[in-house]
Amino acid sequence: MPSFDSARNCHIVRIVYDGPGVAGKTTNLRRICDAIPISRRSEMYTPAELKGRTMFFDWLEIDGPKQNGQALKFQLITVPGQVERAYRRKPLVEMADVVAFVCDASPAHIPDTLRTFARLRALARRRKQPLPLVVQANKQDVEGAMSPEQLRKRLKLDDAVPVIPATAVNGGGVKETLMTAIRAGVLAMRDSRITPLAKAFANADALFDHVLTFEDAPNTDETVDAEELHIAAEEVSVDDAAAAAQLQASSLEDLEARARRAVSRNRSRSTSK
Numbered sequence: 001m002p003s004f005d006s007a008r009n010c011h012i013v014r015i016v017y018d019g020p021g022v023a024g025k026t027t028n029l030r031r032i033c034d035a036i037p038i039s040r041r042s043e044m045y046t047p048a049e050l051k052g053r054t055m056f057f058d059w060l061e062i063d064g065p066k067q068n069g070q071a072l073k074f075q076l077i078t079v080p081g082q083v084e085r086a087y088r089r090k091p092l093v094e095m096a097d098v099v100a101f102v103c104d105a106s107p108a109h110i111p112d113t114l115r116t117f118a119r120l121r122a123l124a125r126r127r128k129q130p131l132p133l134v135v136q137a138n139k140q141d142v143e144g145a146m147s148p149e150q151l152r153k154r155l156k157l158d159d160a161v162p163v164i165p166a167t168a169v170n171g172g173g174v175k176e177t178l179m180t181a182i183r184a185g186v187l188a189m190r191d192s193r194i195t196p197l198a199k200a201f202a203n204a205d206a207l208f209d210h211v212l213t214f215e216d217a218p219n220t221d222e223t224v225d226a227e228e229l230h231i232a233a234e235e236v237s238v239d240d241a242a243a244a245a246q247l248q249a250s251s252l253e254d255l256e257a258r259a260r261r262a263v264s265r266n267r268s269r270s271t272s273k
């Protein structure tokens, strides 16, 4: 839900760059930094990056167009895409006003993209407000990369969801993705209630403190509902050799085991009521 920062007298819209590991989320933010002068943005803040992988998040704030004379800022936040960091990703995605879902469109990474997207869909379903979504089909320069239309089909996206081709490493499609997400954010601001800015999201330091609170109880056994599992399994085409090779049997078994545990947990919860 867009928010109002009374300390700085401005509205804040949060755009979260979600997507699987190495899809190009951090690269998008770097190219945005290159394109926007420092007078119109913050520094990019990345706590504890390790060997080029995002461990917590990247954070960047840029100035947006004034709305009825009121200043508007966009917080751009990337999540860590590695599965092991899912417990850090979830609270960031839950607080998004708009999600820019960055896909690695190269064939070998499609199974990862499908699984991560299924998790996003599950999170979106649990929200009270709709979650505006922009999809970026990144790495179009890689041989055999899926086109935006092919990705739209694989992800079963509605025609209303924009899918933008990109080669983020060279800056291609980065601005288009950002502008589309900004437009969705401005619309969300008009349509929803504005809440006071949560302290946890006031700045990058506060966000880091907030994310660190999840370290004590990392929820690695994240609930995977049956429908999500169905989407993840069904969407991976078995006739696509490259994709099938990537989908290791152990991952599916793991997903199934977790879904079974979630179902039995829900059963025991409902019987104890």
Ligand SMILES: Nc1nc2c(ncn2[C@@H]2O[C@H](COP(=O)(O)OP(=O)(O)OP(=O)(O)O)[C@@H](O)[C@H]2O)c(=O)[nH]1
Pocket (backbone or CB within 6 Å): 019, 020, 021, 022, 023, 024, 025, 026, 027, 028, 052, 053, 054, 055, 078, 079, 080, 081, 082, 138, 139, 140, 141, 142, 166, 167, 168, 169, 170
């Ligand atoms: N070929 C190609 N490589 C890209 C493109 N965009 C990003 N990369 C490369 O992909 C790798 C991963 O990019 P990152 O931006 O760090 O990926 P990420 O999504 O932030 O990954 P995590 O932080 O692990 O979640 C880097 O080596 C990038 O240079 C692209 O359009 N084409």
Ligand SMILES: [Mg+2]
Pocket (backbone or CB within 6 Å): 025, 026, 027, 053, 054, 078, 079, 080, 081
């Ligand atoms: Mg990253």
